[in-house]
Amino acid sequence: MTRRMLRFLVIGLLIVGMTGPVRSSGPATHDVAADAATAPCRAPVLSVAPSGTTSLPVVSRALAAAPATVKVGYSAPFTGAAAEFGTNGWRGIQLALEEINAKGLTVGGKTYRITIVRYDDRCEPTEGAANVRKLVLTDRVVAVLGSHCSSVCVAMADLLDGYKVPGLTIECAADKVTSPGHPFYFRARPSVGLMAPLATPRLMKIFKPKTAGFLAINDDYGRGFAQAFEDELKKQGVSTTVKAFFERGTTDFTVHLTQVKTAAPDIVFYVGVTPEGAMILKQAKELGLTPKIKFVGSEEMSEMELLKLAGAEVLEGTYSIALWGKVPPQFAERVQKKFGAPLHYAIIYGYDALWVVARAIQLAQSLDPVKIRDAMKRVEFDGLQGRIKFEDFGAFKNQGRYAPWLIQWVGGARRVAE
Numbered sequence: 001m002t003r004r005m006l007r008f009l010v011i012g013l014l015i016v017g018m019t020g021p022v023r024s025s026g027p028a029t030h031d032v033a034a035d036a037a038t039a040p041c042r043a044p045v046l047s048v049a050p051s052g053t054t055s056l057p058v059v060s061r062a063l064a065a066a067p068a069t070v071k072v073g074y075s076a077p078f079t080g081a082a083a084e085f086g087t088n089g090w091r092g093i094q095l096a097l098e099e100i101n102a103k104g105l106t107v108g109g110k111t112y113r114i115t116i117v118r119y120d121d122r123c124e125p126t127e128g129a130a131n132v133r134k135l136v137l138t139d140r141v142v143a144v145l146g147s148h149c150s151s152v153c154v155a156m157a158d159l160l161d162g163y164k165v166p167g168l169t170i171e172c173a174a175d176k177v178t179s180p181g182h183p184f185y186f187r188a189r190p191s192v193g194l195m196a197p198l199a200t201p202r203l204m205k206i207f208k209p210k211t212a213g214f215l216a217i218n219d220d221y222g223r224g225f226a227q228a229f230e231d232e233l234k235k236q237g238v239s240t241t242v243k244a245f246f247e248r249g250t251t252d253f254t255v256h257l258t259q260v261k262t263a264a265p266d267i268v269f270y271v272g273v274t275p276e277g278a279m280i281l282k283q284a285k286e287l288g289l290t291p292k293i294k295f296v297g298s299e300e301m302s303e304m305e306l307l308k309l310a311g312a313e314v315l316e317g318t319y320s321i322a323l324w325g326k327v328p329p330q331f332a333e334r335v336q337k338k339f340g341a342p343l344h345y346a347i348i349y350g351y352d353a354l355w356v357v358a359r360a361i362q363l364a365q366s367l368d369p370v371k372i373r374d375a376m377k378r379v380e381f382d383g384l385q386g387r388i389k390f391e392d393f394g395a396f397k398n399q400g401r402y403a404p405w406l407i408q409w410v411g412g413a414r415r416v417a418e
Contacts, residue, residue: 067113073135074118075146082123085148089170092350128152132159150174150220157185166373174220181397188400196228198403213265217272218245271298278309291317304342312412322405352383
């Protein structure tokens with residue numbers, strides 16, 4: 001081979017190394033494994049022998065050691081009335097991400113680190129749907145976490161089925177999120193329809209009510225919660241004397257609480273986000289409803305955020321359904337140290353959710369979203385919230401189920417009610 005031919009060969013190798021492989025500008029398929037394998041990189045380093053002959057290209061060791069990444073999406077409310085839940089869900093995801101990436105995920109003998117791509121959906125279904133499209137078609141994620149609002153989850157689930165990318169809600173509670181269900185959408189926590197039969201025996205034991213009332217947000221979640229508990233209590237001979245619904249963003253609950261005062265039920269279930277719950281309890285105390293009428297909040301009202309917003313005096317003697325009772329103290333300490341914030345159930349849900357996806361990727365030994373979905377059906381472990389396992393039963397698909405807790409606020413502290 002002549003020196004001139006050798007020079008052309010070296011130049012050609014350099015050009016190929018600098019430009020890298022050509023990829024389509026619009027992804028027709030969702031092949032993240034191929035993305036990882038063909039990620040842009042620096043040109044290979046060529047070594048020239050003293051004799052003038054050219055050796056084979058040698059890739060930089062630093063480049064070869066760089067970990068590959070796999071993208072997981074997250075859609076959540078980071079602004080608006082429900083921002084508390086997205087903020088805390090993201091905190092939990094970050095904690096899990098630290099643990100997972102410290103070791104990495106081994107797939108086919110190659111180590112990967114997870115990268116989270118997240119967007120704000122403001123608890124709006126149209127925003128959640130737009131986020132799914134971006135995450136799948138532009139960011140090319142292998143799975144999607146979110147959202148926190150039931151109406152958003154329903155909108156996301158339909159799209160994820162079409163794209164054949166697995167999704168896992170962080171906390172959406174309405175039954176219709178997984179009933180009749182979606183082949184590519186999962187939920188670890190029990191829905192409100194499942195919570196009601198699991199929680200009612202404990203409620204009957206503690207309160208022994210004859211009548212009940214409901215004050216709930218006017219959306220899928222609020223109406224589903226009220227209907228599920230009304231149906232279960234009716235089986236126990238408890239009649240409903242008042243049922244009122246309010247719009248998101250309501251700050252004056254006087255009219256609703258006056259209805260409650262007139263009906264005078266033994267217990268009242270109040271359902272909404274924490275700021276709404278705090279205002280409901282403050283105004284209920286001003287109207288003299290508490291402590292005579294026992295107020296039982298939805299799971300949002302079992303968090304320390306409610307204490308911060310309402311104060312210990314307002315909360316004293318009130319109750320809440322809860323989806324976590326106790327967690328290892330070192331986890332709560334870690335949350336406080338990293339974020340300067342108290343533990344919140346959305347932190348627990350977010351933490352468990354990312355671990356579900358990580359375990360599924362390991363089980364699947366693939367970055368193919370369909371294979372990851374199949375592996376999620378086999379995932380089973382003890383999470384912070386309870387036993388994580390996805391089942392198909394009754395009208396539910398890809399649904400978890402574990403018994404909820406009941407907590408009481410006593411002296412500014414969260415206590416498990418037995």
